[in-house]
Amino acid sequence: MTATGHAPPPPPAPRAPAGAGRLRRVRERVRDRGGGEPSGHRALIGQLRPQRAGLLTGTLLGLLGSLLALAQPLAAKRLVDDLGGGRPAVGWILLLGGLVLAGAVLAAAGQYVLERTAEAVVHTARRRLTARLLRLRVPAVERAEPGDLISRATSDTTVLRQVATQSVASAVVGSLALVATVVMMGLLDPVLLGVTLGALGLVAAAVAAAAPRIGRATRQAQEAVGAMGAALERVLGAFRTVKASGAERQETARLHRAADDARRAGVRAAGWEAVAATAGSVAVQVAFLVVLGVGGARVASGATDVSTLVAFLLYLFSLAPRVHQLVDCVGRFQAGTAAAARIREVERMPAEQVDAPGRTRTTGPAAVVFDRVGFAYRAGLPPVHRGVSFTVPARGMTAFVGPSGAGKTTVFSLIERFHEPDTGRILLDGRDLRDWPLAELRAAIGYVEQDAPVLAGTLRENLLFGAPDATARQIGDVLRRTRLDGLAARLPHGLDTPVGHRGDRLSGGERQRIAIARALLREPRLLLLDEATAHLDAANEAALRETVVEAARSTTVLVVAHRLSTVTTADRIVVMEDGRVRAVGTHAELLAADSLYRELAATQFLPPSPGTAA
Numbered sequence: 193m194t195a196t197g198h199a200p201p202p203p204p205a206p207r208a209p210a211g212a213g214r215l216r217r218v219r220e221r222v223r224d225r226g227g228g229e230p231s232g233h234r235a236l237i238g239q240l241r242p243q244r245a246g247l248l249t250g251t252l253l254g255l256l257g258s259l260l261a262l263a264q265p266l267a268a269k270r271l272v273d274d275l276g277g278g279r280p281a282v283g284w285i286l287l288l289g290g291l292v293l294a295g296a297v298l299a300a301a302g303q304y305v306l307e308r309t310a311e312a313v314v315h316t317a318r319r320r321l322t323a324r325l326l327r328l329r330v331p332a333v334e335r336a337e338p339g340d341l342i343s344r345a346t347s348d349t350t351v352l353r354q355v356a357t358q359s360v361a362s363a364v365v366g367s368l369a370l371v372a373t374v375v376m377m378g379l380l381d382p383v384l385l386g387v388t389l390g391a392l393g394l395v396a397a398a399v400a401a402a403a404p405r406i407g408r409a410t411r412q413a414q415e416a417v418g419a420m421g422a423a424l425e426r427v428l429g430a431f432r433t434v435k436a437s438g439a440e441r442q443e444t445a446r447l448h449r450a451a452d453d454a455r456r457a458g459v460r461a462a463g464w465e466a467v468a469a470t471a472g473s474v475a476v477q478v479a480f481l482v483v484l485g486v487g488g489a490r491v492a493s494g495a496t497d498v499s500t501l502v503a504f505l506l507y508l509f510s511l512a513p514r515v516h517q518l519v520d521c522v523g524r525f526q527a528g529t530a531a532a533a534r535i536r537e538v539e540r541m542p543a544e545q546v547d548a549p550g551r552t553r554t555t556g557p558a559a560v561v562f563d564r565v566g567f568a569y570r571a572g573l574p575p576v577h578r579g580v581s582f583t584v585p586a587r588g589m590t591a592f593v594g595p596s597g598a599g600k601t602t603v604f605s606l607i608e609r610f611h612e613p614d615t616g617r618i619l620l621d622g623r624d625l626r627d628w629p630l631a632e633l634r635a636a637i638g639y640v641e642q643d644a645p646v647l648a649g650t651l652r653e654n655l656l657f658g659a660p661d662a663t664a665r666q667i668g669d670v671l672r673r674t675r676l677d678g679l680a681a682r683l684p685h686g687l688d689t690p691v692g693h694r695g696d697r698l699s700g701g702e703r704q705r706i707a708i709a710r711a712l713l714r715e716p717r718l719l720l721l722d723e724a725t726a727h728l729d730a731a732n733e734a735a736l737r738e739t740v741v742e743a744a745r746s747t748t749v750l751v752v753a754h755r756l757s758t759v760t761t762a763d764r765i766v767v768m769e770d771g772r773v774r775a776v777g778t779h780a781e782l783l784a785a786d787s788l789y790r791e792l793a794a795t796q797f798l799p800p801s802p803g804t805a806a
Contacts, residue, residue: 194233234316235532236525239317239352240360247310250384251361253302258369261296262376265506267291272499306361310353310567317349321535330610332570339422344538347417348531355528363521370514377507380500383490384483388508390465391479395515399522402464409464409524413457414530420450465523472519483508544630557586557748558621558636558717560607566615567606576602578771579616584764586621589744591751591759593792600752601642604720607750608639620718638716640724641788642752644707646695652687654686654695654706659713666713671741675732676702701728708736712743719743722752733758758798765789 240247271284295746305614308639322345333341378385386722427443428435434443487501567577576599584590592600608619618625625633626651638658646654655670656662667687671677677703682688695703708724721740725733737758744763760779765776767782767789775786782789 233529235536236352236529239532240313240317240355240537243309243313246305246312250302250304250306250309251364253298253305254361255302255368256366257298257302258365259294259372260291260298261510262369262372262507263293263644264288264291265376265503265510268506269499269503272502276499299445302365314349314353315804317352317535318345321345321349321465321538323781324539324541324543328538329542329544330605332541334541337418337422337425339420339425340418341538342425343418343421344534345415347421348534350413351414351527351531353532354524360525360528362517363525366514366517366521370511370518373507373511373514375665377504377511380504380507381490382488383495384504385647387482387486388479391475391482392515394475394478395472395519399468399519402468403522403526405464406461406523406695408531409457409461410523410527411455411533412529413475414527416450416454416457418534418578420454423447423450436736441463441475444640451584461523461527465520468519468522469516471513472515474513476508476755480505480508481546495542557746559586559619559748560584560750561619561622562603563619565606565613565618567602567611567613569611575614576771577606577613580768580771580773581616582766582773582776584748584750586748587744587746588763589740589749589751589759589761589766591753591762593753593756593759593765593789594766594774595788596754598768599771600768601722604639604722604750604752607718607720608637609633635714636717637720638711638714638718640704640707640711640722642722642726644700644704646691646698646706648691648693650685650688650690651683651706654691655687655710655713658710659715662713670709670713673742674705675707675735677711679705701732704728705732705736708739712739717747719747719749721749723750723754724753725753726757737761756793 196806221639267284268290271288275281325341325345374385374389377388423446427447483504487496487504490496491498491501562580562582565577566575567573568575580603584732592603594600595695602611606613607620607625609628609630612626620628620633620636654669655667659666668677671680674746680686691697691706695706698706704724704726705728708721711719711721719740724740725736728736740749740751741761751759751762756779759765762779764776765779765782766773767786769788774788775782777785783793
């Protein structure tokens with residue numbers, strides 16, 4: 193239990209450097225929910241399928257260019273024959289030049305179409321993945337590493353671009369061109385073709401042996417990059433703490449270990465790719481030397497002529513880049529399947545149902561009922577709520593107090609449906625929360641979290657974050673109520689002044705008042721304030737207390753507080769202890785009737801109410 197008034201998920205178990213342990217646990221949870229490790233090949237096909245028209249067009253253009261290239265050795269053969277026979281060869285020269293030019297144009301057009309299609313593949317994947325990330329259920333995100341999720345949306349999607357242009361399409365074009373080249377070589381000289389195929393068999397054996405190892409090493413490399421992103425996000429998220437603790441050296445060492453893991457995995461993948469590429473290069477060179485020797489002997493014996501040998505060698509020269517291309521495609525395809533599988537893992541994580549808010553918004557304060565609610569953050573852990581029951585009528589202020597870890601903030605998490613109760617039910621206006629569309633439910637709630645997050649951007653953008661249609665008059669009114677009008681006047685560009693990353697250009701109290709203003713601007717039916725005045729000085733706390741009291745006249749306000757001075761005027765106070773409701777009453781009633789509340793009040797030097805024992 194923490195000092196925040198609730199029981200958060202338990203701390204993670206010790207993990208391997210750079211977050212590898214957590215990444216492994218994420219994959220295990222995905223398999224538990226989704227029925228096994230996602231197939232990389234199926235996942236990759238799923239990513240490419242929406243752009244199949246562009247892939248097909250680019251592939252066909254590239255194939256046409258390759259077919260024109262196949263005609264060039266035949267034209268060269270006729271050119272040699274005519275030159276050897278003393279016949280004019282201008283026509284063949286022009287034809288050969290035309291074939292080269294047309295083939296280049298078609299190849300360039302095909303490459304452009306493929307590159308454009310690849311950008312569309314990445315764009316679609318990123319849009320789909322980022323939309324999915326923002327719809328993930330809170331528990332799923334809490335158990336994941338943010339840096340790794342970011343890596344999947346940025347680094348892994350970039351890999352898909354290379355796959356679309358340099359793997360799938362190149363493999364198709366290269367394979368067909370290879371087959372066509374072999375056919376043409378067979379028509380020219382079957383004996384020399386047999387020699388060439390023997391060399392190609394060596395390439396196939398090397399690639400077959402290396403491909404699975406390339407795939408495993410590539411997957412490990414991409415996971416290591418994700419782990420490095422998680423480690424870096426961890427440091428940057430607590431940058432001042434790292435500086436104040438003098439922990440730069442140890443955190444640098446942690447990041448270096450993550451980088452070393454990525455390097456080792458990348459080197460393993462590169463090593464196996466080099467084995468396959470070297471085998472291909474050696475095989476082609478051996479084939480060339482053998483063909484040259486055997487072909488020379490056949491020319492000398494009269495079994496074939498010089499022009500046929502020249503054409504065959506030209507085909508062999510064109511075969512070499514095709515072999516290298518296919519070997520390279522194997523490595524890139526393995527990287528693509530690994531990236532697609534990692535993206536697919538995120539797409540299989542549990543997400544909230546997407547729904548649009550209703551056209552008509554219910555107005556007026558909301559009533560809340562907890563009916564024997566039981567809840568634990570994870571199966572097998574002690575429950576945070578044990579049969580919690582209370583009723584909050586519409587309008588007025590209800591405060592939740594109690595020792596740290598009593599389950600107070602968890603009340604808010606359950607109302608917002610960040611988590612679902614294990615037992616019991618929660619009613620809003622007499623309707624089970626599970627029957628409310630999420631968008632409609634959250635549109636009725638204004639929530640100020642304990643750490644009062646402020647996003648990078650301007651002050652205006654932060655205020656309008658939950659109410660983009662608010663008018664200038666509404667903004668001005670909320671600024672005055674939260675005592676932010678002075679801040680807006682002091683800033684160099686007023687409301688349009690950037691507040692820095694996570695509001696680091698503001699004080700803690702200013703960030704908290706911005707969070708409160710943001711919630712009030714939504715004009716919620718239910719306002720949830722979790723330690724909303726924890727970072728305020730006495731003057732601003734008193735002013736905000738008056739603002740909350742004023743808001744409670746027209747809406748329902750729920751407050752979690754450790755400082756009882758902020759809630760002594762509440763209409764009712766719910767005292768929680770060990771996940772249960774211990775007592776409910778006003779400040780005076782609880783001072784008289786509940787020993788725990790009296791103890792809390794005494795430790796904060798609150799004077800007893802008239803008529804109660806000191």
